Amino acid sequence: MSLKARITEDMKTAMKAKEATRLATVRLLLAAIKQKEVDERVELDDTAVAAVIEKLVKQRKDSVSQYQAAARQDLADAEQAEITILAAYLPEKMSSEETAAAVAAAVAETGASGPADMGKLMAVLKPRLAGKADMAEVSKLVKAALAG
Incomplete structure (x- = not known):
């Protein structure tokens, strides 16, 4: 199963389980993937999908540091939860x-x-x-x- 198909299945599972945070994050990820496909007029393979996920994780990490600097731990925690959900789709990191x-x-x-x-x-x-x-x-x- 391709990474994109797995993400789509996870969205359906999150919908059925009424997991709001996971559903919102997965929908955001699918929207980013779709946007990249439309912009480049191509079907993304697993490597390109992983690059999109990495970009979203990097954005979230930047947001976490900014929220912590502004003493907004509630928002930092929400971004951290999204990072955890997104990171599950990335391949195992090298040591x-x-x-x-x-x-x-x-x-x-x-x-x-x-x-x-x-x-x-x-x-x-x-x-x-x-x-x-x-x-x-x-x-x-x-x-x-x-x-x-």
């Missing part, structure tokens, strides 16, 4: 060690030697690690690998 090993393998594979090669290295790593690793962490590891 820091696995991410570091993937970066080291890509450095060896591409022959990257200095900071000028960062773009080339990230172009190789992004399709491999998208959805599986935090790309900000990957970027830090690449910078460290190319600096030393």
